[in-house]
Amino acid sequence: xxxxxxxxxxxxxxxxxxxxxxxxxxxxxxxxxxxxxxxxxxxxxxxxxxxxxxxxxxxxxxxxxxxxxxxxxxxxxxxxxxxxxxxxxxxxxxxx
Numbered sequence: 001x002x003x004x005x006x007x008x009x010x011x012x013x014x015x016x017x018x019x020x021x022x023x024x025x026x027x028x029x030x031x032x033x034x035x036x037x038x039x040x041x042x043x044x045x046x047x048x049x050x051x052x053x054x055x056x057x058x059x060x061x062x063x064x065x066x067x068x069x070x071x072x073x074x075x076x077x078x079x080x081x082x083x084x085x086x087x088x089x090x091x092x093x094x095x096x
Contacts, residue, residue, distance in 0.1 A: 005040035053093040
């Protein structure tokens with residue numbers, strides 16, 4: 001996450017070596033402001049944490065092919081089951 005923070009703060013970053021040495025597009029070293037990097041890492045972590053529910057849902061949703069198969073076959077019970085299964089996942093992992 002630190003590398004992403006550095007790239008966000010210093011968009012002309014061409015290379016990051018061991019998370020401490022940063023070179024620009026012309027191989028010149030970039031002087032890092034650790035306070036800015038720490039703040040950006042904190043922001044990125046908060047953004048990541050706020051999407052925990054979405055990552056959890058994605059792992060548990062039934063495959064979309066189940067829904068499409070029900071549509072193609074005209075099997076309303078299968079479509080309804082797919083919708084109910086998706087809703088159960090949404091209920092298990094609500095948005096904050």
